[in-house]
Amino acid sequence: MARRIETLACLSAAIAIAAGAFGAHGASGPAVEWLKTGGSYQLIHAIAVLTLGRRFPGPALSIFLGSLIFSFSLYALALGAPRVLGAVAPIGGSAMILGWLWMAYRASTSRNSVTSASDTDLST
Template identity: 60%
Template sequence: MGWIAILAALSGAVAVAAGAFGAHGAEGKAVEWLKTGSHYQLVHAVAALIALRLDARGPAVTFVVGGAIFAGTLYLMAIGGTRWLGAVTPIGGAALIVGWLWLAWSVRG
């Protein structure tokens, strides 16, 4: 559980930094990409920590990895990465959906 919690906490920190950069240092479409990425990454960092408390390690990992892929591709595009990264973003989104479904299955009682 320890390394997943550490990654989730670091993910939250990256999300806040990206959101702050989007609010104060970015322009144009980059602002929206940073805002969207930071929102999703922060929500799923918290979701990962909650999943760990519910003893649902698999969903927690899926939230951290999915959030990194989803937000990371948006962040890279925001700082000048190629637009084809936008085609990878939905893979992260799909992982986030899988994480939620897996969490629901894990805690079904």
């Protein structure tokens, strides 16, 4: 599963860069800002998922899916979709927030990789 998440994160980063480039060079009006915002969020979260996905696959998946929902709703608006689709963005944002909170919880409860098993294993 980790390899799939990493592959999808890389593809997500590529899409984010393409969206940002289109916003900078091919769009006008409010579409520019939607593409810029969607691209920024998608790229930042793709890198986070790529970096943390192996250690925290569940939270990484939540962050990944949230960034796609958020960003693609903005991309759709930029390409002329009905404005009501903007109401979908908060669902993606909520999934990203949930993923980050979940990851914080997991990180706070995981074993310190520097500590040896004998230092923390109470069964021995």
